Amino acid sequence: MKRHWGLFFVALLLLLFVKNSSAQIDTTAAPSVIVENIVEQIVQGQDQEEYDFDEIFDDLLYFYRHKINLNTATRETLERLHFLNDIQIDAIIRYREKTGEFISIYELALIPELSQRDIQLLVPFVTVQKVQKIRPIKLKNAFKYGRNQLFIRDKFILQKQRGYILPDSVNTRYLGNRHKFYVRYKFTYRNRILAGVTMEKDAGEQFFRGAQKYGFDFYSAHIEINQLSKHISRLVIGDYLGKFGQGLVIWNGFSMGKSAFVLDVRRRPQGLRKYSSTNENLFFRGTGVTAKFGNFYLTTFASYKKIDANLQYDTLNSQTPQYASSLLNTGYHRTPSEIAKRHKINELVGGFDVTYKGNHWHWGLTSIAYRWSVPLVQPNVLYRLRPISRNYGGNLGFNWFYLNHRFSFFGEIASDIDANLATVVALTLPMYYRLEAVVLYRYFSPSYFSFYGNAFSESTSPQNEQGFYTGLKILPAKKWEISLYFDRYQFPWMRYRLYEPQSWGNDVFAQVDYAPSRRMSMYLRFRTELKPQNITGDSLISPLIVPTLNTRIRYHFSYQLNDRILLRSRVEFSRYVKDSVQNGFMMFQDIRYRPRHLPLTFYWRFVVFDAPYNARIYAYENDVLYAFSVPAYFYQGFRTYFLVKYQINRHITFWLKYAQTTYTDRNVISPRSLNEIDGNTKSELKFQFRFKF
Secondary structure, three states: OOOHHHHHHHHHHHHHHOOOOOOOOOOOOOHHHHHHHHHHHHHHHOOOOEOOOHHHHHHHHHHHHOOEEOOOOOHHHHHOOOOOOHHHHHHHHHHHHHHOOOOOHHHHHHOOOOOHHHHHHHHHHEEOOOOOOOOOOOHHHHHHHOEEEEEEEEEEEOOOEHHHHOOOOOOOOOOOOOOEEEEEEEEEEOOOEEEEEEEEEOOOOOOOEOOEOOOOOEEEEEEEEEOOOOOEEEEEEEEEEEEOOOOOOOEOOOOOOOOOOOOOOOOOOOEEEEOOOOOOOOOEEEEEEEEEEOOEEEEEEEEEEEEOEEEEEOOOOOOOEEEEEEEOOOOOOOOHHHHOOOOOEEEEEEEEEEEEEOOOEEEEEEEEEEEEEEEEEOOOOOOOOOOOEEEEEEEEEEEEEEEOOOOEEEEEEEEEOOOOEEEEEEEEEEEEOOEEEEEEEEEEOOOOOOOOOOOOOOOOOOOOEEEEEEEEEEOOOOOEEEEEEEEEEEEOOOEOOEOOOOEEEEEEEEEEEEOOOOOEEEEEEEEEEEEEEEOOOOOOOOOOEEEEEEEEEEEEEEEEOOOOEEEEEEEEEEEEEOOOEEEEEEEEEEEEEOOOOOOEEEEEEEEEEEEOHHHOEEOOOOOOOOOOEOOEEOEEEEEEEEEEEEEOOOOEEEEEEEEEEEEOOOOEEOOOOOOOEEOOEEEEEEEEEEEEO
16 A cells, blocks of 8 residues: 555645634534544454444433433432543532532533543533432333334345355355344333343344244343332343442443543442343343342342353263353354354353442442353363363452542452452542542452453453553643553463463553644544564464564544534554564544535545554444444555435434445455455445334
8 A cells, every 4th residue: 555645644634733723612513423432432442343332322322312410410320421530520529519509511610620621521411400309200101201212224245255155055154144134122211211122133144034933033122120119229120231349240241441531440330230232142131129228239130041152962962962162152143053052051140239338438249150051161271270160150259439539449359169369459549630540450360260250451351360550641731631551461370372371461551632622632642562472373382472562553633624514534553563563554534514404414434554464453433323333454455434314304313324345455355254255345235224202
């Protein structure tokens, strides 16, 4: 890819930078744009192409339409905005307690802990109103004033992929068509009653035939009732999530990891919450209830469902499974082999949580136990210190949280049934008027096992890791913000692709944000991560261990030209060093346009990229509502997508997205796989309807 594209792109950015930027605050941005800007800051540390942010989108879109009253906002409500840290939330509440009720949202500027960027993020979700009493739920009012939404979505690849054109005699092929169908129904009543049904069929899965005679491959339903009575704080029935402590015992669903919000490292426990996403395994199915007695909250829950597994059978009796070698979370049932692994294990889960919430102290005791109908036996490979070989498990943890206007102190300590320990301890404090810091230490025993745990960590699960994280947020001037973190971690025992005990790694992040006006903003980001890795095959007894360095530099520019046009530009470089040096490059230009007299919104992006796979670059994309994608850019080529949102009337909204990726250095895409395309272009079409009634 020719590098003069980069020079042209930088020149364009400079022209935009010197343009007059005296515009006032923009109040015309669509809610989806505001939410997507926040989500993009959160996902910067992730390395996945498909994301599941139903929960954060639900929260932010709800509070955009039903704004939080600053005069009644509780800590738990403000935590659901996901981008405020504990010190900022405490500062808002203390300001209200000290000065009385808010008169205007612009009083937020008088709170020193909130930067201009923080206020810009916060303003769309808050309001100032008189205090109103909470009224009991009446079914008559719920049915009369409740809001109903129905989503229908279809997505498919236009080019022919190998898995769909293989003859029926080939066993390894896709049995269904190329369409990915999604149907979701939502009912909400003032955030007091939340109900819904979700149905999904992945591309390649059968539909009303074969293994799917009843239509969709995945069905999910839920009911969540909040503040049901004086003592019943929450009741969930159907599919739900559990979020307790710091994630060492129970935490499924969305969780904040290392991100551009460098101080926001604390898990915000929300107890039991409804589940409306499409992951087919990592949730609970059953019922749960939270009861309140003064400052104490008692939660109990039970779950039973079938999960996917790879079973190993007795050689003498092929009908009797001996054990499961792995549990599967992909949710794909497209080929005969994938269908054979569907719903092979029964899972029974039960647990409880006792939480005390005082003015400054919160503490809780959490326990979970789970049993599978078939023992889980992990392969006895070199990097497993003690492989699991049983059909049951459980964890017990104690968590705490202390907060005053000077600092916050939180953490959790937990044990599994074999007395292997894990702990997370952190301290957040404002060190100076315009300087805040957080330090976090975690230790997870190499043998600690928590099936539903998801704590702050470098790895995907809280196991075989210890580390020390430091985050800093600096406000050097009114329009500037600097975010920094340094994470030093160590793996006490060997791990996958790393056959060396006591290995370590570093993760360094720095971002400088500058907002010269309310309509113009930009940031410069630097991130580098150093960790060791095997350089030879994992099957060798003594592989060569070498340091692996992954570095990324990004410049992002956003400018609201007027109430109809939004421009966003980005250039990013990556560098991957292992046994060789690989450099990557990506740049894009976004345009959002809303005609003045038409109920339309247009999004367009053009991307140019040149990067080896190991130096691949991720970038968040606009998408239809409740669909999320952060594609990886690698090899050489360009990508463009066009998204249109059309408000047909007050009841019906239509989205259409067309995306096309063209590779200039190859003639076959995904060779030797079922997704192989004979050609250098891959095109995707997606449309969605939303009906409100």
